[in-house]
Amino acid sequence: MLGKIKKKKIVEEHKIHDTDTGSADVQIGILTEEIAKLAEHLKKHPKDNHSRRGLLGMVSKRKKLLEWLSADNESRYKKVIKALGLKK
Numbered sequence: 001m002l003g004k005i006k007k008k009k010i011v012e013e014h015k016i017h018d019t020d021t022g023s024a025d026v027q028i029g030i031l032t033e034e035i036a037k038l039a040e041h042l043k044k045h046p047k048d049n050h051s052r053r054g055l056l057g058m059v060s061k062r063k064k065l066l067e068w069l070s071a072d073n074e075s076r077y078k079k080v081i082k083a084l085g086l087k088k
Contacts, residue, residue, distance in 0.1 A: 029060040
């Protein structure tokens, strides 16, 4: 789970307009940070299968959001991919 300050920073980086807190761009940014944090946890605790299942769910949700964003607005999709350093 990300802290309030970290999450607020991610929202500020990826928001589309001033009051944006839940657009696909923001959700993808937050999920990416949570995935990275959980991946580090799983390196230290490789037998933690409950957390591994949560990680797979997050990866799946991020993939669905990226696919939707790609179909809806290609320029925003490319911007998010470049900003987060994701492979696509």
